Amino acid sequence: MEENATETTPIPTMSSNTAAETILVGFDWGTNSSCIMASTTGSNDLLTNEIIPSIVGYAKEGLLEGILPSDKTVLFGKEALKYRIYCQLQRPMRNGVIDDLKSASDYAGHIKEHLPEGREYRAVIGVPARADQIARENVRTAVKGVFDKVILIPEPFLAALGYRDESRLKEDGYIDPVNNSLFIDIGAGSSDLCLVQGYYPQPDDQISIPYAGDAVDAELSKEILQKYPDSDLSIHSVIEIKEEHAYMGPQKSDIIVKKIIGGKPRTLDIGYEIGQSTLTLLDLIFEGVKQEIAKANPDSVPELLQNIVLTGGGSQIKNFAEVLQKMLEDDGYEQPKVRIIGENYKEFVAKGAMKAARAAKERQWQTLID
Ligand SMILES: Nc1ncnc2c1ncn2[C@@H]1O[C@H](COP(=O)(O)OP(=O)(O)OP(=O)(O)O)[C@@H](O)[C@H]1O
Ligand SMILES: [Mg+2]
Structure with a gap:
């Protein structure tokens, strides 16, 4: 096994x-x-x-020749998305x-x-x-x-x-992420937290929360629809808005988004709604981080607190690391340091x-x- x-x-x-x-x-x-x-x-x-992209498109029945490239019956990734109106799209994965x-x-x-x-x-x-x-x-x-x-x-x-840079392992001051860190991977379907302390993690070292980017999308759709009941944004538009504007922390009141709705240009003033859509995710991650810290060997915790790393697409939400770090500080943890892995998280x-x-x-x- x-x-x-x-x-x-x-x-x-x-x-x-x-x-x-x-x-x-x-x-x-x-x-x-x-x-x-x-x-x-x-x-x-x-x-x-x-x-x-983790998506498969199955050609709809009765399509004319020449509509799909090489008249394929199954398309994948970007091609499936490009020809989405001629396909039945299927996502193989859900919640990770x-x-x-x-x-x-x-x-x-x-x-x-x-x-x-x-x-x-x-x-x-x-x-x-x-x-x-x-x-x-x-x-x-x-x-x-x-x-x-x-x-x-x-x-x-x-x-x-x-993330480990083997060429720097001997360098003074290089913090080896595999030695003692807490990794938080916020994807589309799940948010996974894992203590990484020098060995392959055991089940107890990990937490998986079936709440991540997809759930934020659903939350944001709901918030926008509440404010603008006649806005009929596709989930793709909602995701676009999220990926450009999503933030954590103090409420922003100045996010104006322009979208074509029903063929007509509309201006949506949704700073508050965007802020609301990420609140549950932040709370769940904060609770998860506290649980993980509580599980770690007490002697390892001071260093662990210096090595909290956010990764996955959710790590790109603006101010996520800063806000999470502040919440940990306010909760009494000694000088926690939360960083994001970078734009090339994928x-x-x-x-x-x-x-x-x-x-x-x-x-x-x-x-x-x-
Ligand atoms: N700039 C951004 N701001 C907010 N969310 C973003 C941003 N960029 C990507 N995302 C979101 O991150 C999620 C995708 O992240 P990622 O690619 O890590 O997921 P995944 O590995 O496919 O999913 P999982 O790990 O759950 O199986 C999507 O919900 C996407 O909308
Ligand atoms: Mg992932």
């Missing part, structure tokens, strides 16, 4: 026991989008490094786990098209913190026939591993998965049998 193998294994070193022709894959399978990296064993060069096995298998098959043919494929796949046996089994089922061997590892841990889980794949021992790989 790879769970046992990963749970008891110390942080990987950069050595590998896999065959030369094998393709190693790092796969962050997100609710909203996925990041995939691949290389051959023994090489640090990436063959693939792509972000693909597989929700629809058929589209999940199709999506995984599509990922393989980005890799060289005819090799052995071994993938380290990120799963939400505390993913249960059913969620894990669904991942294995979906990638059967696509990858030959897999290891499933919690996403926040992979983010920490991906690549860290897959990067960590690549590192874990390169370092994995033969016995850690779980063979998938058709």
